[in-house]
Amino acid sequence: MPVPASFNAVLPGRDAHHYIGDVWYQRIVQVPRGWDGERIVLRLDAATHRAVVWVGDTQVTEHEGGYTPFEADVTEHVRAGEQMRVTVVVNTELHWHSIPPGFVQELEDGRLLQQYFHDFFNYAGLNRSVWLHATPRTHVSDVTVTTAEVDGQSSTIGYVVAVAGDDMHSVRIVVRDADGAAVARADGAEGTARIERVQLWRPGAGYLYTLEVTLLGAGGEVVDVYPQPFGVRTVAVDGHRFLINGEPFQFTGFGKHEDFPVHGRGFDLAVMVHDFQLMLWIGANSFRTSHYPYDEAFLDYADRHGVVVIDETAAVGLNLDTGAGVLNQAGPMDTYSDTTIDAPTQQTHRQAIRELIARDKNHPSVVIWSIANEPDTIPPAARAYFEPLVAETRRLDPTRPVAFANFMTATPERDVISDLFDVLLLNRYYGWYANTGDLITAERLLEAELRQWAQRGKPIVMTEYGADTQPGLHSMTNEPWSEEFQVELLAMYHRVFDRIDAVVGEQIWNFADFATRSGITRVDGNKKGVFTRDRRPKASAHALRRRWRGDA
Numbered sequence: 001m002p003v004p005a006s007f008n009a010v011l012p013g014r015d016a017h018h019y020i021g022d023v024w025y026q027r028i029v030q031v032p033r034g035w036d037g038e039r040i041v042l043r044l045d046a047a048t049h050r051a052v053v054w055v056g057d058t059q060v061t062e063h064e065g066g067y068t069p070f071e072a073d074v075t076e077h078v079r080a081g082e083q084m085r086v087t088v089v090v091n092t093e094l095h096w097h098s099i100p101p102g103f104v105q106e107l108e109d110g111r112l113l114q115q116y117f118h119d120f121f122n123y124a125g126l127n128r129s130v131w132l133h134a135t136p137r138t139h140v141s142d143v144t145v146t147t148a149e150v151d152g153q154s155s156t157i158g159y160v161v162a163v164a165g166d167d168m169h170s171v172r173i174v175v176r177d178a179d180g181a182a183v184a185r186a187d188g189a190e191g192t193a194r195i196e197r198v199q200l201w202r203p204g205a206g207y208l209y210t211l212e213v214t215l216l217g218a219g220g221e222v223v224d225v226y227p228q229p230f231g232v233r234t235v236a237v238d239g240h241r242f243l244i245n246g247e248p249f250q251f252t253g254f255g256k257h258e259d260f261p262v263h264g265r266g267f268d269l270a271v272m273v274h275d276f277q278l279m280l281w282i283g284a285n286s287f288r289t290s291h292y293p294y295d296e297a298f299l300d301y302a303d304r305h306g307v308v309v310i311d312e313t314a315a316v317g318l319n320l321d322t323g324a325g326v327l328n329q330a331g332p333m334d335t336y337s338d339t340t341i342d343a344p345t346q347q348t349h350r351q352a353i354r355e356l357i358a359r360d361k362n363h364p365s366v367v368i369w370s371i372a373n374e375p376d377t378i379p380p381a382a383r384a385y386f387e388p389l390v391a392e393t394r395r396l397d398p399t400r401p402v403a404f405a406n407f408m409t410a411t412p413e414r415d416v417i418s419d420l421f422d423v424l425l426l427n428r429y430y431g432w433y434a435n436t437g438d439l440i441t442a443e444r445l446l447e448a449e450l451r452q453w454a455q456r457g458k459p460i461v462m463t464e465y466g467a468d469t470q471p472g473l474h475s476m477t478n479e480p481w482s483e484e485f486q487v488e489l490l491a492m493y494h495r496v497f498d499r500i501d502a503v504v505g506e507q508i509w510n511f512a513d514f515a516t517r518s519g520i521t522r523v524d525g526n527k528k529g530v531f532t533r534d535r536r537p538k539a540s541a542h543a544l545r546r547r548w549r550g551d552a
């Protein structure tokens with residue numbers, strides 16, 4: 001099986017596509033000869049949704065959650081210059097205590113059916129790279145860099161370095177600019193450094209510095225060096241405004257997916273760069289990692305190119321009240337109860353937030369943590385569920401605004417958690433799921449609702465709006481599913497956004513068509529893409545380019 005890839009996209013046939021359970025990967029690897037005396041680490045960038053890992057016959061690690069990395073120190077189990085056998089069992093199942101949640105239903109004939117409450121297909125397996133790498137035994141184990149303040153021409157950054165290992169050491173910091181010139185220095189594992197004539201990281205201009213961390217041994221010898229790229233920028237919310245470096249920022253762009261034919265959710269560098277180039281072509285300055293943390297390469301690229309990111313956990317579908325009939329025969333259920341979403345689910349969710357922030361905290365491109373997509377936020381139990389998670393997110397990172405993407409039925413009168421958050425992310429489908437095809441009513445209802453939200457005094461980013469569109473289907477009467485309708489629907493939303501100052505962002509659902517589970521509202525997947533699944537533009541792509549770039 002190729003890695004990275006979703007096994008259920010690679011193998012033909014229904015059985016593989018809908019396979020539920022354990023999938024075994026195994027291979028023999030040569031440990032490089034030069035690694036004698038080093039600490040040897042096996043790292044998995046993601047295993048969807050959980051995994052147990054062995055080296056030889058020894059279990060070295062296990063991990064829950066399909067979209068964040070984990071690693072094992074395997075030094076004691078391998079020898080430099082010799083072969084090692086790596087075995088990974090990946091489990092595909094979603095259950096009530098996983099993020100995202102789901103349940104496995106047993107059919108009358110004994111077959112198993114994976115039920116879940118989101119539409120994108122449950123691609124599983126080793127969707128990202130697996131690495132064998134070496135570090136010194138005493139090594140830099142973590143680095144955090146933050147912009148403490150920017151005042152005029154200069155900036156103070158704060159840093160914290162964690163070190164693992166037994167050797168005596170001291171920490172030396174050199175800040176290098178993008179050309180490699182040293183622009184600031186500091187000593188010690190924690191402190192500040194001042195950068196004069198600072199070049200800020202800005203949307204569209206992703207200037208990066210490097211915090212070069214050097215560990216020195218007792219005799220002054222270099223023990224380890226870790227170069228941590230970072231950007232100097234501030235993010236703040238001020239009334240209705242979303243500020244980057246003190247300047248109002250308007251988000252344009254998309255909710256996306258890691259999704260492509262044959263790879264499924266498997267990471268593909270060429271597809272990723274192509275997507276970023278298409279976003280540049282269309283004039284998008286941002287995207288949301290809907291509905292899970294993406295491969296880290298997305299953030300590295302966004303950092304370098306000044307693309308703004310709303311970074312989301314995999315907490316999608318914590319909602320049994322979507323009216324989408326997702327539960328089939330299972331009947332109505334409460335979202336939050338002892339037998340559905342409960343304390344253990346919340347614990348997995350908390351861990352998912354921790355791992356997201358631990359991985360992505362140093363990326364200047366990330367400006368908002370989105371801790372869930374369309375959870376059920378109407379019952380009072382939602383508040384008890386979310387309040388501690390918001391507090392935990394803020395404790396882990398006091399520097400970024402916290403948000404969640406709100407579901408269309410959770411209107412201002414009904415939603416019970418939005419006051420806990422800094423920015424209102426709204427997903428709305430007026431004209432599509434509601435008032436289908438009637439853009440006049442849709443426009444009126446959308447505007448009325450947005451004006452109500454605006455009274456909360458917080459910035460609003462519309463993180464989803466759109467219409468399924470069959471490429472090549474044209475209509476003189478702007479019927480739903482036609483390319484003309486998608487263009488008209490988006491134009492209607494944009495008219496409304498332009499009338500309401502509190503709306504500081506528009507992220508269309510979706511960048512491209514993507515694979516979904518079966519369902520009568522899905523014809524060969526979700527077709528709300530502005531590009532097709534193989535990245536051809538629909539008419540809406542050209543219309544958006546005119547709005548966002550002006551020069552097209």
Ligand code: BDP
Nearest residue numbers: 118119373374427464526528
């Ligand atoms: C929203 C979800 C998104 C779906 C979209 C749709 O957040 O994942 O794909 O609706 O129905 O509810 O197209």
